[in-house]
Structures are given as structure tokens and as C-alpha cells.
Amino acid sequence: MAKTATPPAPAPAAPRTIRELRLSRDGRRRRTPPPEGNPLREGLRLERVPDPHVMVIFGATGDLSHRKVFPALAQLWRTNLLPQDWMLVAVGRRPYDDAAFRKDIAASLAQWSRVPLEPEAERQFLERIVYHHGDFADDATYDRLVERLDAIDAEHATGGNRLFYLATQPSAFPEIVGEIGRCGLDHELHGGGWRRIIIEKPFGRDLESARRLNREVGRVFRETQVYRIDHYLGKETVRNLMVFRFGNGIFEPLWNRRYVDHVQITMAESIGVEERGSFYEETGATRDVLQNHLLQLLSLVAMEPPATFEADALRDEKVKVLRAVDQYDRAGVADNVVRGQYGPGWVAGQPVVGYRQEANVDPQSETETFVATRLFIDDWRWSGVPFYLRTGKRLPKRATEIAIQFKGVPHRLFEHTASDPQPNLLAIRIQPDEGILLRFGSKVPGLGLDIRTVNMDFTYGSAFATDAPDAYETLVLDAMLGDASLFTRADEVEAAWGTVTPIVDAWLDAPPPDFPNYPAGSWGPEAADDLIERDGRRWRRI
Amino acid sequence: MIPFGLGLDVKGGPVKMPPPVPGKPFLRWSSRTHSIAGVEAELARIWASISLTTPDEDGIPERRVAPRSSVMNLVVIAGKGEVGERAAAIVEGLTGRHPSRTLIVSSADPDGPAWLDAQVQAHCLLPAGGAAETCAELVYLTAGGETAQHHATVVAPLLIHDLPVTAWWPNEPSFESVQTRDLLTMADRVLVDGAAWSGDGLRHLAVMARLPAQYHVEIADFALLRQARWREAIASTFDRPAIQPFLRGIRGIEVEYATRDGTPGVSNVVRPLYHVAWLASRLGMTVEEPLVMADEPWVGYRATLRAGRRRVAVELRPIESSILRGTTLAVEILANRQSSRLRIEVTGQAEGVTVGATLDGRGMQPRRFLSPRKAEGQLLAETLEGVAADRISAGALTMAGAILGPGAGGAATAAAAQ
Numbered sequence: 001m002a003k004t005a006t007p008p009a010p011a012p013a014a015p016r017t018i019r020e021l022r023l024s025r026d027g028r029r030r031r032t033p034p035p036e037g038n039p040l041r042e043g044l045r046l047e048r049v050p051d052p053h054v055m056v057i058f059g060a061t062g063d064l065s066h067r068k069v070f071p072a073l074a075q076l077w078r079t080n081l082l083p084q085d086w087m088l089v090a091v092g093r094r095p096y097d098d099a100a101f102r103k104d105i106a107a108s109l110a111q112w113s114r115v116p117l118e119p120e121a122e123r124q125f126l127e128r129i130v131y132h133h134g135d136f137a138d139d140a141t142y143d144r145l146v147e148r149l150d151a152i153d154a155e156h157a158t159g160g161n162r163l164f165y166l167a168t169q170p171s172a173f174p175e176i177v178g179e180i181g182r183c184g185l186d187h188e189l190h191g192g193g194w195r196r197i198i199i200e201k202p203f204g205r206d207l208e209s210a211r212r213l214n215r216e217v218g219r220v221f222r223e224t225q226v227y228r229i230d231h232y233l234g235k236e237t238v239r240n241l242m243v244f245r246f247g248n249g250i251f252e253p254l255w256n257r258r259y260v261d262h263v264q265i266t267m268a269e270s271i272g273v274e275e276r277g278s279f280y281e282e283t284g285a286t287r288d289v290l291q292n293h294l295l296q297l298l299s300l301v302a303m304e305p306p307a308t309f310e311a312d313a314l315r316d317e318k319v320k321v322l323r324a325v326d327q328y329d330r331a332g333v334a335d336n337v338v339r340g341q342y343g344p345g346w347v348a349g350q351p352v353v354g355y356r357q358e359a360n361v362d363p364q365s366e367t368e369t370f371v372a373t374r375l376f377i378d379d380w381r382w383s384g385v386p387f388y389l390r391t392g393k394r395l396p397k398r399a400t401e402i403a404i405q406f407k408g409v410p411h412r413l414f415e416h417t418a419s420d421p422q423p424n425l426l427a428i429r430i431q432p433d434e435g436i437l438l439r440f441g442s443k444v445p446g447l448g449l450d451i452r453t454v455n456m457d458f459t460y461g462s463a464f465a466t467d468a469p470d471a472y473e474t475l476v477l478d479a480m481l482g483d484a485s486l487f488t489r490a491d492e493v494e495a496a497w498g499t500v501t502p503i504v505d506a507w508l509d510a511p512p513p514d515f516p517n518y519p520a521g522s523w524g525p526e527a528a529d530d531l532i533e534r535d536g537r538r539w540r541r542i
Numbered sequence: 543m544i545p546f547g548l549g550l551d552v553k554g555g556p557v558k559m560p561p562p563v564p565g566k567p568f569l570r571w572s573s574r575t576h577s578i579a580g581v582e583a584e585l586a587r588i589w590a591s592i593s594l595t596t597p598d599e600d601g602i603p604e605r606r607v608a609p610r611s612s613v614m615n616l617v618v619i620a621g622k623g624e625v626g627e628r629a630a631a632i633v634e635g636l637t638g639r640h641p642s643r644t645l646i647v648s649s650a651d652p653d654g655p656a657w658l659d660a661q662v663q664a665h666c667l668l669p670a671g672g673a674a675e676t677c678a679e680l681v682y683l684t685a686g687g688e689t690a691q692h693h694a695t696v697v698a699p700l701l702i703h704d705l706p707v708t709a710w711w712p713n714e715p716s717f718e719s720v721q722t723r724d725l726l727t728m729a730d731r732v733l734v735d736g737a738a739w740s741g742d743g744l745r746h747l748a749v750m751a752r753l754p755a756q757y758h759v760e761i762a763d764f765a766l767l768r769q770a771r772w773r774e775a776i777a778s779t780f781d782r783p784a785i786q787p788f789l790r791g792i793r794g795i796e797v798e799y800a801t802r803d804g805t806p807g808v809s810n811v812v813r814p815l816y817h818v819a820w821l822a823s824r825l826g827m828t829v830e831e832p833l834v835m836a837d838e839p840w841v842g843y844r845a846t847l848r849a850g851r852r853r854v855a856v857e858l859r860p861i862e863s864s865i866l867r868g869t870t871l872a873v874e875i876l877a878n879r880q881s882s883r884l885r886i887e888v889t890g891q892a893e894g895v896t897v898g899a900t901l902d903g904r905g906m907q908p909r910r911f912l913s914p915r916k917a918e919g920q921l922l923a924e925t926l927e928g929v930a931a932d933r934i935s936a937g938a939l940t941m942a943g944a945i946l947g948p949g950a951g952g953a954a955t956a957a958a959a960q
Contacts, residue, residue, distance in 0.1 A: 037786075038777060038780045038781055038786060038789065039789070039824045039825060039826075040773070040776060040777035040780055040789070040821070040824050040825075041777050041781070042824065042934060043932050043933070043934030044770070044773060044774055044777055044934075048774060048778075049774060049778065049911060051778075051781075052909065080894075080911070080912040080913060080914070083909070084909065084910040084911070084912065085907075085909065085910075157907045159907070
């Protein structure tokens with residue numbers, strides 16, 4: 001028979017059944033099992049020092065960098081939480097040299113440091129800062145930056161790891177991110193060499209622009225590389241809120257529509273717009289605070305327990321809450337949202353001017369400095385429970401608080417008492433005097449049966465050293481360690497804008513507001529009181 | 543701190559004082575008594591007394607004392623008086639951070655008649671910003687004669703119920719004595735500093751490793767806590783993707799420690815052993831041959847562990863050095879994987895540790911970790927905060943006990959005795 005007549009040996013059929021799959025495995029050389037992680041890591045979270053890296057701050061000469069970022073880094077340096085092989089490249093438009101910039105930073109540290117640094121530690125810290133002068137719009141700035149970073153890697157063993165920090169005006173974000181992409185500075189390398197970027201708020205000014213910004217960033221960076229800072233999430237009490245809810249067994253069973261009457265979240269500021277008049281004119285309280293801080297607090301209070309304490313599990317739950325928040329139409333905005341603007345008044349015994357008289361503010365300004373809203377979360381846990389949120393400038397004091405007001409007792413047992421027992425309240429104070437307060441009724445000692453409300457008050461200061469880290473220290477360190485739990489994800493930002501955008505849009509179509517409608521030093525316009533009082537409730541006196 | 547009896551009214555009571563400085567602890571109350579009932583009465587009197595006032599800025603008395611805030615009972619077994627004073631100074635510094643009822647127990651005059659002397663103090667701290675004061679109670683209990691044999695009976699009635707009890711031995715403990723056992727039954731946590739024990743320290747360590755199982759106590763050893771940076775240095779090296787697979791291929795752990803003259807048995811080896819115990823417990827190793835002292839081919843301690851099918855040789859080598867005896871000088875980890883060889887070396891310096899790795903003869907970039915030595919007070923504060931009390935320490939301690947072997951004093955001490 002001719003050789004050609006031999007039918008070609010049939011190619012072995014690809015294994016299909018489970019048995020075949022198993023048998024086909026047996027034949028192969030046993031592969032090394034995938035790495036199981038590093039068991040030595042366990043329990044070392046607090047001791048963990050980030051990988052060597054170069055941090056690049058854009059907008060390093062700005063106010064935020066000087067007041068917050070550099071002092072936070074200096075504290076991390078002081079407490080040995082930064083790697084020894086660490087360098088910082090400060091990028092700015094002002095013409096400085098390294099020495100002049102370091103001198104400036106030293107002055108800022110003297111003013112803003114939480115705990116002063118030892119002179120030697122400060123010297124070492126400043127030594128690691130170099131200044132890179134250039135315009136953010138100029139390609140050459142970035143080309144030189146690439147060379148400089150490579151040189152630093154070679155000289156300081158920073159391992160190709162880069163942490164970018166955008167502390168500039170938001171308008172510069174897309175440009176800088178685009179340039180980083182153009183130069184390939186975003187590419188992570190095999191065998192180490194991570195690239196991460198921290199972006200400061202605001203993330204857009206409405207849903208549309210937030211999406212656009214996310215898209216621009218997404219073109220260059222993967223979402224896992226992006227760390228959007230909302231500094232509120234770095235605060236001790238906010239993080240404690242999660243511990244309080246999910247580390248204790250007795251509160252979670254009460255944390256739902258069956259026992260909670262309503263929730264109030266207040267963030268009051270006694271200051272005005274200070275020197276930020278022109279910024280504030282474009283922003284207003286709704287965009288500046290409600291969209292991020294207040295809705296973040298709301299989502300932490302209302303979210304379901306995440307399955308794990310990992311960044312994405314946590315943020316999945318927060319996004320679910322934000323998506324469940326009712327979005328208002330025009331009529332809904334008119335009924336459920338109150339805006340205000342402060343006029344002249346007195347704060348802390350000092351006369352202050354009204355918003356329209358502040359520097360860089362339009363005398364006819366229609367920007368709101370106060371906003372109060374009633375939101376509902378449509379899910380199984382919270383349906384029908386109102387969440388009252390308010391924030392404002394030039395209120396009587398600076399205070400941030402979350403109050404969970406529980407329902408009253410179902411049956412009044414103590415009818416003949418002089419005073420009715422008040423419903424229980426759980427207040428979580430975020431600033432000042434961080435702490436937690438539980439209010440309950442107690443019998444007044446004596447022969448009669450009178451009930452008086454008493455407080456069980458826990459203040460951080462009394463149980464722990466008050467030496468809590470600043471939010472920026474927590475957050476910057478987390479970004480260096482690659483832990484994104486306390487940062488906002490793109491979909492979270494968009495979900496929050498989804499709630500806020502209809503509100504700001506509705507105001508554009510509404511008749512001009514009757515501003516100013518509250519005197520500085522008061523708790524906001526009367527309409528804000530009406531908003532809650534028509535439900536038979538009251539704002540908490542803080 | 544006021545030493546015993548100096549300038550104190552025997553009856554005692556509120557201490558007159560200038561307006562307190564926020565953030566600085568101050569003595570508010572000091573009185574003296576000679577019985578447990580007396581101490582109980584004094585403690586009650588402190589908080590009931592309406593005369594506990596502070597002059598405000600204008601000198602007008604103002605009552606600002608917050609209700610007693612206690613988060614735990616701290617029992618300090620001081621033995622001798624000066625240890626008690628050192629401990630008291632540290633505890634006072636923690637007033638604001640860990641308000642507690644602290645009982646400092648010391649003994650004197652063991653052959654005399656039975657007596658008890660108690661000095662009751664309240665230390666307070668005014669936090670910044672006009673908030674209420676935080677106060678903590680400190681009771682010095684000095685027992686003489688036979689009373690000194692029954693410390694636990696003195697301590698028990700004075701503990702605040704429902705609050706955890708932490709027992710601290712700033713000095714050498716005697717875990718096997720009857721008094722200590724009685725104290726251990728009421729303690730939730732035990733604090734010691736194994737690096738300060740006499741001899742090689744292994745006899746105490748072997749006994750201590752069994753305490754958690756016997757008494758349901760949690761043990762925090764400052765010697766182990768001080769090694770956190772070493773652990774971080776080692777862990778971070780194994781974070782590197784190229785190195786991580788070697789975790790399953792470790793075949794040797796060697797620790798060099800400082801001794802005066804290079805001989806084992808005299809210097810404390812608790813710290814060197816903890817390095818090994820931590821690694822072994824994290825990596826699930828078992829003990830094949832417990833630790834023994836050897837003089838061939840070199841002088842030191844040796845043990846064999848097992849990780850899966852591999853044997854892991856453990857060596858603790860004394861090195862002549864002027865550094866404090868028992869201090870770890872270097873930890874070396876050897877690992878094989880297929881035909882590759884990895885050597886990790888962590889060396890200690892005054893201000894930190896440096897870790898370097900060599901893979902098949904190629905050196906990798908060394909990394910330096912700073913870790914200034916923590917003072918006793920800081921370690922105490924951190925331990926009390928509960929941050930460091932963890933299953934990692936518990937696992938390391940259990941493993942240390944296992945490495946020492948089942949014999950009461952551990953094989954090593956037995957060998958030392960020969």
C-alpha cells in the first residue's frame with residue numbers, strides 16, 4: 001500500500017468530559033501551584049512600609065499642597081511610615097530651584113505640621129524633595145520629567161514605582177493625565193513598577209462633566225490605578241463608623257426602617273468663603289459638599305454590610321446605596337430641597353459681611369451657601385425612612401454629625417409621668433470632639449416616676465490618645481500601599497452626581513432665588529426648618 | 543509622682559493644686575490607708591467628694607471632674623519598691639490614653655508580721671479644649687510579712703468588675719509560684735519583657751508559652767513586639783514576585799545575637815528565638831528536633847524544623863559584641879527552589895534594620911527600615927490599645943514553646959545544665 005493511502009492519525013480530540021479533562025491534566029508536567037500570597041504579611045498592616053517609589057505632585061506650589069499634602073507626608077516621614085528609598089518631585093509653574101522650594105516647604109511645615117519634626121528628620125525629609133519647573137500644557141515639561149524620573153530611579157533605587165498626585169485646579173486634570181499617557185508614564189512594568197494617580201475633588205461639576213473626566217482619566221489609567229480623594233473618608237470617625245456598624249453585633253439589627261425613624265446628617269461651617277470667592281461662585285454648597293462629603297457619609301450609614309473589607313466590595317455596597325437614592329424631578333426638588341445664602345450677621349461675637357459682599361463674589365450672586373434636603377433610599381432596608389442632609393457656611397458653629405433617630409416606644413407605659421420619654425438617639429460626631437453618643441431615658445431618682453433623657457457619651461479624647469492622624473496622612477499612605485477602600489470609584493462619583501445634577505439643573509430653570517435668606521450665624525433659612533418640621537420632626541440642636 | 547509617705551497627710555484627700563495644664567496629667571487625690579476596706583472606702587470617697595474642684599481662670603472653684611473613666615484594671619507586680627515607682631511613672635503618663643484602675647503590688651519585710659500599706663491616688667488629665675477631665679486611680683499596695691504571700695487576695699477585691707484585667711511583670715516573673723498562679727486565674731492579659739530575663743531566659747519562656755492554654759490569658763511580650771520592623775523587613779522581601787515562591791522552599795534560618803564573650807547560655811536568647819518562632823508559625827512549620835545547645839561544629843543553639851517534606855535547620859549563633867547582650871544582630875534565611883538559591887539577610891543597626899537578598903549569586907537592591915527603639919511606656923500604651931495583641935504573637939509564642947520542646951524548662955536549659 002502506498003504510504004499516502006495511510007489515513008493521517010486523527011488528531012487527539014480535545015478533552016471534553018470532566019474525566020477527560022482530569023486525565024489530560026495527569027499527563028502534563030505538574031505545574032507549580034500559583035503563589036498563595038505572603039503569609040508573613042498577616043498582622044503587619046500597621047507596620048507596613050510602602051514600596052520604594054517616587055511621588056510626583058502636580059500643583060506643588062498650591063495652597064492644598066502646602067497646607068495638607070506636605071505636612072501629611074512629613075508626618076508619615078516622622079513616624080517612619082515612608083520607605084527610605086523615597087523621592088518626591090514637585091511640579092509647578094512658579095520658577096523655583098530645589099533650595100528655594102524646600103525653604104518654602106519648611107515654612108509651611110512650621111505652620112501646618114500636626115507634630116513638629118525633629119530638625120534632623122526634617123532635613124532628611126526636605127532632602128528628598130526636588131522641584132521640577134514647567135508649564136502643565138507644555139510637552140517639554142513631561143519629556144524632561146520622564147528623564148528626571150528615570151535618573152531618580154537609577155540613583156535612589158525607587159524601583160520604577162510612581163505615585164502621581166493632581167493637586168492643581170480641576171481644569172488642568174485632563175491635560176496632565178493626557179500628557180502622562182503621552183509619555184507612557186502610566187505603564188506599569190512587569191516585576192514591580194506600579195503607577196498610581198491620586199486625584200483631588202471636585203470630580204466634575206455635573207454628571208456630564210464627571211463622566212467626561214472619568215473617560216479622560218480612563219483613557220490613560222485603569223480604574224485600579226486611580227485614587228480619587230474625598231478627605232472625609234480618611235477621618236478617624238468615618239472609618240470608625242464602619243467598625244461601629246460592622247464590628248459590633250448589637251447595632252446592626254436596629255439599623256433599618258423598622259427601628260429607625262429618620263437620619264440627620266449635618267455638616268456646618270462657621271467660616272465664610274474666605275479667599276475662595278471666585279471658586280465658590282462657580283461651585284456652591286451643593287457641589288462643594290452635598291455631592292461628595294454628605295453623600296459619602298449617607299452611603300456609609302446606609303450601606304449593606306460588605307462581604308469583605310476590600311476596596312471593591314466596600315465600594316460596591318456604597319454605589320448600591322447611591323443608586324437607590326431617589327432622584328427628584330423639578331417638583332420634587334421644589335418640595336425636598338432648600339437652598340440658602342447668608343446675609344450679614346454675627347458669628348462668634350464678630351460682625352461678618354454677607355456672601356454677596358465677600359471678595360470676588362458677584363453682588364447679585366445666586367450661588368447657594370446652604371443646602372438642606374430630604375432624601376429617600378429606595379431599598380429593603382431604608383424604604384420610607386427620610387434622610388435629612390444639610391450643610392452651610394456661616395452657621396453658628398463648626399460641627400459635623402450623623403444622628404440616627406430611633407422610633408419611640410410602641411406603647412406608653414409610664415403615662416402618669418410628668419415628661420414623656422424621648423425616642424432614643426445615636427449621634428456620631430465627626431468634628432469637633434469626635435465621638436459617639438447614645439441617648440436614652442432614665443428614671444429621675446426620687447419617690448415619683450419621672451423620666452429624664454440621659455446621654456451615654458464616648459469621646460475619642462477620653463478613651464484614646466487624641467493623637468489621631470490627619471485624614472491626608474491616612475489617605476496618602478493608603479494610596480502608597482495600594483489600598484483603595486477609602487477612595488471614590490468612578491461609578492460612585494457618577495452615582496452621586498446622578499442625585500445632585502437634577503437638583504442644580506432644576507434651580508437653573510427656577511425663578512431667581514430670594515437671596516440672601518439667612519443671616520450669618522443662624523442655622524439657615526426658615527424654609528429648611530419647614531422642610532423637616534412638616535414631617536413632625538426637628539433639626540437637632542448641635 | 544509622690545514617693546511613699548513624703549509630705550503626705552496620713553488621712554489624705556484632695557490635693558491642692560494650681561489650675562491644671564491641658565494635656566498634662568496631675569495628681570488630684572492622695573490618701574493613705576492600711577486595709578482593703580480602707581482602700582475601697584477611699585476609692586468611693588474620691589468620686590463622691592464634691593470638693594474635687596479646680597480653680598478656673600479667675601480662681602473660682604469649678605467642678606469639672608468627669609465620672610471615673612476606666613477601660614481596664616492594670617495590676618503591676620512590682621516585687622520591689624523601685625520597680626513600682628518606675629511602673630507608676632509610666633502608668634501616670636498614660637492617664638489620658640488608657641484611664642484604668644492601676645494596682646501596683648510590691649512586697650517588703652517578708653519575715654516580719656503581716657501588714658498592708660495602701661496609698662490611693664487619683665491622677666487626672668484635662669484634655670485640650672475645655673472638655674471634661676479624665677481621671678484614673680492608682681493604688682500602691684505594699685504587703686509585708688505573710689500578706690506578701692497572698693497578693694491575689696489583696697488584688698481581687700479591688701478590681702473593677704467587668705473590665706479586663708491586665709497583669710504586668712516589669713521584672714522577672716515567677717510563673718510557677720502559687721501567688722502568680724492565683725493572679726493568673728484572674729488576669730485576661732499578661733505583659734512581660736522577655737528580653738530582660740536573666741540567663742538565657744528560655745526556662746521562663748517555656749513556662750510562659752503554656753500559660754495561654756492553662757489560664758486562658760493572652761500574652762504580650764515586649765521582646766516580641768519590638769521586632770515588628772524585622773518582621774516587616776522580611777515580609778516585604780517576600781512581597782517581591784520573584785522571591786515569593788521561595789516561601790515554600792526555606793531550608794535554613796540562622797540568627798546571630800550579641801554576647802559578651804561569644805558563649806551561649808549566659809545571654810538572653812528570647813529575642814533570637816522569637817524571630818525563628820514567628821517565621822515557623824507563619825509558615826506552618828513543625829518541630830522535628832527541639833532546641834539544644836551545641837558546641838560542634840560551632841557553639842550555639844540548634845533545632846530542626848520541618849516544612850512539608852523539607853527539613854529546616856535552625857541555628858542561633860552567639861557573636862562576641864559590645865552591643866547589649868541578647869540583641870539580634872542578623873537574621874539569615876536560606877531557601878531553594880528548583881535549582882535556584884536564595885539568601886535573605888536582615889541586619890540590625892542602632893536606628894533600624896536593612897534587608898538584602900541574593901538570588902543565585904545576584905544581589906538585589908537592599909532596603910532599609912527605620913525603627914527607633916520604643917520606650918517601655920510607648921510599648922505599654924500600644925499593647926494596652928490592643929493593636930499588638932494578636933494571633934500572630936500568640937502563634938509565635940506557641941511555636942517558641944514547641945521549639946523549646948515538651949520538657950518543663952526546655953531541652954536547651956537541660957543541656958545548659960549539663
